Amino acid sequence: MFKQLSSPHAHGPTKTSWVMQQVSLALLPGLAVLTSFYGWGNLINMLLAIIFALGFEAAIMALRKRPVMFYLSDFSAVVTAMLLALSIPPYAPWWVTLIGIFFAIPVAKHLYGGMGFNPFNPAMVGYIVLLISFPVQMVEWAAPRTMTDLPGLGEALSYIFLGIHPPDGVTAATALDLVKQNSGLLMEQLWEQTPQLSTASFASAGSEWVNVAFLLGGLYLLWRKLYTWHAPVAMLATLLLLSAIFYDGGSSASKGSPLFHLFTGATMLGAFFIITDPVSGCTSNRGRLIFGAGVGLLVFIIRAWGNYPDAVAFGVLLMNFAAPLVDYYTQPRVYGHEKRSNVRIHRE
């Protein structure tokens, strides 16, 4: 009847595991659209990634002598696995996924102290390791349904598990790559000449609808108040502004239209599912605005002038570095104090 408990005795309904479940749920429309446009690849990768991730997580928790099920049930490993699987090309071999998950979960997450202590987004660390180590496998994205017949389930499995290289028709350069490699063509000409763009409805074939799906998932999470609008809006607005400035009327020097940049590549996935990761992002709303704008800026710079066609992962990791600095300068003014606090922020 009597026990000593510190107040508060009431607790809000939001729980970390519930948050993670909602995030996984919100990723499903994107996965569905990816599967419908590019075939079974991403679905298989995702299942594979989740199994690997849970396996690593359980093994590490067992090694750290923690209750395994308690930690698995927070769903954070599943979210990391899903994000990584959605970023890897659909027909990348299974070991690519395994290595990616290895660098995401044991290295980027647990070597830094586990859940809540990782300074970098684990999924993005895994992705970058893969991108740098296996450029061949990582830049070959699948061709969308609008360009070619999709491989069946059996073929997909053989590409992933048997090491059979998908034929040229199945893989194709991404739209972002095409715009980047463009030399001398006006935007309109480029659009007409390349099927990735000519078969698109408004941005780039396949990718555009995937982005719409992620946008919808993100809006769902916003509606459930899982995070604030600050970071995504800041990132998308920055990207929009920069791409508008450098659109250059569609000349041969153009870096692509704003619509193209917003709905191609990993833009929406990044804006709503990656830069909103609380652990490696900024803590205050003002900080999140800066964080989002920074990612948007870096994404555009790398897309336009960098060596890699897409840049969300780089942008996020670079801003992860900057997050403590941003947090330092965006501390709120405490009630009853005249000046903002200026104390070193601790990042676990």
Place this chain on the structure above:
Amino acid sequence: MSQNLTQRIKTAQIWDIPGGIHPPENKAQSLKDPIAEAPLPKQVILPLAMHIGAPAEPLVQVGDKVKTGQMVAEPKGLVSAAIHASISGTVTGIEDRPLAHSSGMSGPCIIIESDNQDDWVDLEPIDNFRDIDPATLVEKVRYAGLAGMGGAGFPTAVKLQPRHTIHTLILNGTECEPYITADHALMRERAEDVIQGALLMAYMVGEPEQILVGIEDNKPDAIEALQKAIDRAGDSRLSQRVFPTKYPSGGEKQLIQILTGKEVKSGGLPADLGILVQNVGSAVAAWEAITQGKPLVSRVTTLVGDALGRQNNYLARIGTPIADLLELAEIDRNKSDRVVVGGPMMGFTLLNDQVPVTKITNCLLVPSLKELPAPPPAQACIRCGLCAEACPASLLPQQLFWYAQVEDHDKLRDYNLFDCIECGACAYVCPSSIPLVQYYRAAKGDIRESEREKVKSDHARLRFEARKERLEKEAEEREAKRKARMEAAKAKQAASDSGKSSDGASDLVAAAMARVKQTSANPEETRLKLERQKKTFEERIEGIEAKIAEAESDDIKAKFSSQLKNTQKKLDGILEKLDSLENTASQEEIAPAPEKDAAAAAIERAKQKSEALAGMSESEKLKSTLASLKSRQEKAAAKVAEAQASGADTLEALKTGLGKIEEKILATEKQLTELGED
């Protein structure tokens, strides 16, 4: 609400506070019925410290008859409040009882057994308070025992004597915590007294320019009742401010920010801004204390929670055991695992339901297990920032949490831990269920403790250094004296070198050393001391044995037996010492004989004797010879008697020996008389 009223309220400007949360309000269940009067308790327990500040000083003794409303303890010191008998009856004890406190500890209480009469003392009502000097009124409030009834328990009279001019009096009717409706019910049913109380308080603090009644918009019936009372009072300074419901708007600092847009400086008081905040319950209590002369002997307490059958507001006598009220509200003890005093956000759990209702008990919450489940184990902080968004003081709870964990007190201070009002909004929203407030409370307690320790250690350092200085000075003085003496001795020596006198100084030292030796080696004294010790230890052992016999629990017994063992050991040690002392003493007596042969000893003795005799005068010599002869005569006579008894053949020889001694005695006596004649 009339259209006119709504408009008037809406025109006043209000400000927003940062953060805040919207937990389910759960206020309806205790507001269905009007305030009910709880039956008279059979016994009341009145803690001497129901308020912040110094405990009150008892004025009664066990066995005294008291009447309801009689002062039983008076305020002691500036920040204190009086305590009154809340029922009539007999004082049956002034003793430690468990208190309504998060620690569950006990404290001094006055216990009164009811005579069921509820016989009141004669009250001294004041018809028109404006005829009386404000300072007198404040003193009356102090002796009426008023203490902040919103939950903090700060003595009301102290707040009514601000050091600064008050231009705004704020009446706090916010009651922002879920479940609690004590103030709400009071405002609804006694709006007139609330407003009149406000005017009374305004008079006491020197008539401020405005009197604001702050209330959340989730209490429409109370807002309407208050507005009517305000209109009737017809004082243009009075106005009601309604603002959106949000927790914790009712915090003093938060309410000031909402109503005036100003912030109380960190570490400062509202009075620094010229603002005074009083709870509506305190206003009613002040009104009763002055106009009816009635001290604070009862208060409205909300009994709420799914484990209670009758959730309602009760007017309970202060000191009523909480268990009585819980029974009154038909508690189902199987449904709940805790009783919370206060609301779900800032209340504390009870460790015992025999504790009394106090002046600050505004709510007793007995939630069912389903209603407010205990939080699951904490998960890792994911830095989601929800806590920072919820914090009404704009702190960074996640940073405070980290540094509280690693006990980095400097950093905690840098992050303004002491601006935390412990409202619990951060812990409420935390998705990882981290008990943040407990971390902050522990850290604050630790910091305060280490501050106390720091003060103490600084003090100890000063004393240590002062002592060192003193000892050094003493040593110097001794040294100086010694030197002076040496100088003197040298001078003396130089002077007496020709006169050849003995060295006085060295004689003194030798004598002192001899004295020391004597005292330290005196076996008799040591023995006496040891015997004294033995006696006291025996007494102690008896005492402890008696205690063991009395002790009830095994714990205490074990404690005493270990004490007994120790004492016994010490006693054994003393006995041992005593034994060894006696042995050496007897050995000393026996030892010399076998060590040296008898002849040598005799020669020694004779030598000593002759030496001794050498220095004596003629008559002295004779006397001593006589004495020794007489003792020899005695010994010889004894031996003769012995021989006679045993019939030994040495009898004759002995008899001759005795005769010879007698002859010698006579001769010596003759010599002595001759000498005396000379």
Place this chain on the structure above:
Amino acid sequence: MQSAFSDPILIFAVIALVGLAVLFGAVLGFASEKFKVEGDPIVEQIDSILPQTQCGQCGYPGCRPYAQAIASGEANINRCPPGGQATINHLADLLDVEALPLDAESGVEEEETKVAYIIEDLCIGCTKCIQACPVDAILGAAKQMHTVITSECTGCDLCVEPCPVDCIEMITVEEGLSNWHWTLPPSSSKQIEGFKITDVITTDRVKTKQDDAA
């Protein structure tokens, strides 16, 4: 053959270097005056960390001598049982050395604060304890009963040994209402012990919906 000194480049170089040296010297000199750190000497800082029980368990006659010994490097920082691990960590921080565990030779860290108490019935008034007390916390005179001024006592127990009649006891200062405070919650791994995984799931949002409906 040209003399080395007649080479203008060399002369310029020498002039430039000398000029730079003078300039930087001036700047450094100015800076050292302007930003002079008026820090406590290290002994003061160490002494302020030590608990000032003056108990001598470290082997030095008081806290300050121990502070001096630490400062001069002749003593380790782990010899103060009354301060315990917290003091050792603090010292390690200050001196930027490794925080060692408490030296067992010096004694063990006691959880509770203690003060000396003289059993007055037994006291014979020998003043031995008064001489032993490092902070003059014992009051009394020869052949008179002695007593401890509790508020001044540091709990060093130096007075216990000299007492010829064993009348001094160290008693624990009990936690009262005035010094009670919350302690840190148990570590999360402790909280999880005996915890069922379903407990986490059932406290989710689903529950409030039911409650709302009710």
